[in-house]
Amino acid sequence: xxxxxxxxxDSGGLTFxxxxxxxxxxxxxxxxxxxxxxxxxxxxxxxxxxxIDPIARPSRLPISLRARRIGAAED
Amino acid sequence: xxxMTREETEALIAEVLEVYPExxxxxxxxxxxxxxxxxxxxxxxxxxxxxxxxxxxxxxxxAYAGSKGVVWGPIKDxxxxxxxxxxxxxxxxxxxxxxxxxxTGVDTFGTMNFTSDFQEKDIVFxxxxxxxxxxxxxxxxxxxxxxxxxxxxxxxGLIGDDIEAIAKKGAVxxxxxxxxxxxxxxxxxxxxxxxxxxxxxxxxxxxxxxxxTPDTSTPYDVAIIGDYNVGGDAWASRIxxxxxxxxxxxxxxxxxxxxxxxxxxxVKLNLLHCYxxxxxxxxxxxxxxxxxxxxxxxxxxxxxxxxxxRIAGFFDDSVxxxxxxxxxxxxxxMDAIIAKYKPRLQGKKxxxxxxxxxxxxxxxxxxxxxxxxxxxxxxxxxNDDYDRTIKEMGNTTLIYDDASGFELEEFVKKIKPxxxxxxxxxxxxxxxxxxxxxxxxxxDYSGPYHGYDGFxxxxxxxxxxxxxxxxxxxxxxxKKEVVEEIAKAA
Numbered sequence: 001x002x003x004x005x006x007x008x009x010d011s012g013g014l015t016f017x018x019x020x021x022x023x024x025x026x027x028x029x030x031x032x033x034x035x036x037x038x039x040x041x042x043x044x045x046x047x048x049x050x051x052i053d054p055i056a057r058p059s060r061l062p063i064s065l066r067a068r069r070i071g072a073a074e075d
Numbered sequence: 076x077x078x079m080t081r082e083e084t085e086a087l088i089a090e091v092l093e094v095y096p097e098x099x100x101x102x103x104x105x106x107x108x109x110x111x112x113x114x115x116x117x118x119x120x121x122x123x124x125x126x127x128x129x130x131x132x133x134x135x136x137x138a139y140a141g142s143k144g145v146v147w148g149p150i151k152d153x154x155x156x157x158x159x160x161x162x163x164x165x166x167x168x169x170x171x172x173x174x175x176x177x178x179t180g181v182d183t184f185g186t187m188n189f190t191s192d193f194q195e196k197d198i199v200f201x202x203x204x205x206x207x208x209x210x211x212x213x214x215x216x217x218x219x220x221x222x223x224x225x226x227x228x229x230x231x232g233l234i235g236d237d238i239e240a241i242a243k244k245g246a247v248x249x250x251x252x253x254x255x256x257x258x259x260x261x262x263x264x265x266x267x268x269x270x271x272x273x274x275x276x277x278x279x280x281x282x283x284x285x286x287x288t289p290d291t292s293t294p295y296d297v298a299i300i301g302d303y304n305v306g307g308d309a310w311a312s313r314i315x316x317x318x319x320x321x322x323x324x325x326x327x328x329x330x331x332x333x334x335x336x337x338x339x340x341x342v343k344l345n346l347l348h349c350y351x352x353x354x355x356x357x358x359x360x361x362x363x364x365x366x367x368x369x370x371x372x373x374x375x376x377x378x379x380x381x382x383x384x385r386i387a388g389f390f391d392d393s394v395x396x397x398x399x400x401x402x403x404x405x406x407x408x409m410d411a412i413i414a415k416y417k418p419r420l421q422g423k424k425x426x427x428x429x430x431x432x433x434x435x436x437x438x439x440x441x442x443x444x445x446x447x448x449x450x451x452x453x454x455x456x457x458n459d460d461y462d463r464t465i466k467e468m469g470n471t472t473l474i475y476d477d478a479s480g481f482e483l484e485e486f487v488k489k490i491k492p493x494x495x496x497x498x499x500x501x502x503x504x505x506x507x508x509x510x511x512x513x514x515x516x517x518x519d520y521s522g523p524y525h526g527y528d529g530f531x532x533x534x535x536x537x538x539x540x541x542x543x544x545x546x547x548x549x550x551x552x553x554k555k556e557v558v559e560e561i562a563k564a565a
Contacts, residue, residue, distance in 0.1 A: 007358070017358065019271075022271070024458075045116070046116065
């Protein structure tokens with residue numbers, strides 16, 4: 001488990017930031033994206049996949065969450 | 076356009092790597108790349124923020140350098156104790172020329188060195204008592220200081236002193252904030268982690284101290300983040316923002332104060348100059364206080380105009396109008412500078428190797444003078460820095476990460492730039508090779524280089540360095556005759 005931060009990118013999408021490793025990547029897909037259920041598997045454009053427990057869609061970004069890495073560590 | 080093709084640059088990298096043993100060669104190859112603007116993600120072609128190879132001469136610093144030297148050090152009204160043996164504090168004292176206003180030793184302490192001067196007995200018995208005594212002495216001798224930061228050096232982490240406990244106790248005794256910073260030099264691979272640690276301590280010990288206090292802010296409040304006022308940079312930036320009708324509440328951390336930092340959560344926009352060393356705190360403020368942040372670039376008129384317009388975009392029309400007025404007012408001055416220096420500097424090639432934001436931010440300023448950056452690299456960047464750099468650099472130019480002394484020399488020998496922008500460790504090597512070098516860490520004792528006023532100085536300095544007649548006299552007279560004779564014979 002690692003702390004991550006999700007913020008809105010300048011281009012309008014979502015970016016993923018992992019402070020521990022200073023890793024910044026844009027989120028290419030998010031599993032659940034409805035007002036009641038938001039989160040699940042996050043696919044990153046660098047090939048990494050992370051899982052966050054689904055929550056209600058946050059009213060404001062950025063938000064810090066706990067995430068679990070699925071699969072091998074990406075560079 | 077560069078004179079080298081992709082194949083030539085690749086061949087150059089291969090040639091330089093040839094001297095390394097197999098394993099080292101494989102590792103170093105990942106840190107060198109030929110630029111390709113079509114690449115979106117730098118991680119596909121360059122690896123960064125990795126441990127330097129033992130045996131190669133790296134120019135990186137340590138976590139203590141990142142925390143005490145960069146982030147905390149310039150905060151002028153605090154006393155920054157270098158906790159540990161004396162050398163770290165003494166050799167990092169006042170070297171960065173973070174200018175400030177104040178009376179040193181009375182209400183400001185920027186160029187002074189405070190250290191606990193660890194001896195063998197402190198290593199054996201622990202330095203807690205010494206630190207407590209030091210805090211008391213500081214309070215007695217310098218009563219006008221606003222707070223203390225304790226910057227740990229390596230031994231503190233090794234012997235496990237509890238500086239947090241001392242800081243908490245001491246803060247109660249003297250009634251001022253004391254911030255313990257766990258920035259032991261052995262942490263991380265470079266000064267970059269020191270920046271991160273320093274940002275985290277600001278977040279935990281400083282930033283929320285004035286939450287909920289009465290708010291006297293205006294809708295035009297901004298903070299300059301990541302400008303260390305090297306040679307007066309932050310002042311040259313600040314006047315432009317003020318002319319635009321903005322109120323600069325805080326300068327982080329050049330000429331900055333503790334109170335300014337505590338007031339920063341009340342601003343409307345964080346203006347981030349050095350992304351590498353201070354993005355952590357702006358990300359935190361964006362989340363906790365909802366303050367947006369924006370990266371800007373105040374090197375060279377093209378980038379300044381671009382940045383001023385983007386900054387004004389966050390505010391109402393009055394600021395936008397004033398921004399245009401500022402741009403219009405300085406334009407004649409810029410035109411005059413470019414008219415004067417561009418003919419003298421046109422087409423000259425530059426190679427850069429510095430840290431932080433400069434390897435990409437300065438490119439625009441050189442281009443404004445008609446010069447071309449043919450190679451750039453960072454000491455301690457991460458991949459997000461290279462993502463940004465790829466777009467700024469020309470195609471097929473050379474990019475190097477954590478270059479060793481050998482690599483840099485070989486690159487310069489082959490690429491033959493007209494000028495190198497790097498640090499003091501590189502300066503005399505290249506000058507002896509007959510290539511002018513400007514020390515771009517602290518502007519070679521000149522500056523400021525930020526803002527419109529800074530560009531005037533930047534252009535003059537580059538001209539002075541390049542047009543110095545000494546570069547035409549690299550061959551001594553007695554050797555010159557031989558060279559001429561050989562030429563005649565041939």
